[in-house]
Amino acid sequence: MVGLLGWLISFFVLIALLVLVVYQLMCLADLEFDHINPYDSATRINQVIIPEYVTQGGLFLIFFLTGHWLLALLCVPYLYYNIKTYMDNRHFVDVTEIFNNLNWEKKKRLFKIGYLVATLFLSLFWLIWSSVEDDELGF
Known part of the structure; x- marks a missing residue:
């Protein structure tokens, strides 16, 4: 049952x-x-960058602490990229360069x-697998 709870939390x-x-892609x-000006777009994107990084780090910790080593290993490149851009101070979108870097x-x-959709499908598969396995054991 604990494994199922870990999969549910990781799914959400x-x-x-x-x-x-x-949301960032929509901005x-x-x-x-040309539905929004560059300042508003950069401000909206920059407001969700740090929560994205923290949430992705939390996802890695969930996979790591629950013993789902394969998915934790799959999270490492994305986590490394986030840490690298944060340490190099390139994580925020620059208002003056947003049009040049739009693509x-x-x-x-x-x-x-x-990447997230692929991880979601893997997580959903293991969530269903865990629930069926718990069902067979009589829990």
Whole structure:
């Protein structure tokens, strides 16, 4: 039952991460189509960068502490990238350079979404597997 609870928590954390990254991508798309000015777009994106990094670090800790080594190992490159950009002070979107870096910023978010969706499917698979396994044991 503890394993099932760990999978449920990781599932909801992954959904939260997806929401944060999709929100950033939507802000960039609004900027591209001139629905929002660069300052507002950069401010909105920068407000969710640190929560995204903390949530992703929490996801790694959940996988690591619950003994799901494969998914914890899959979280390491994303976690390393987040730590590296934070340490190099490149984690925030610059208002003056947002138009020049718009395609790159969108590609980064699309890559993150692809990674998170793949991790979500793996997590969902193991969530269902754990619930069926607990059902067979009579819990």
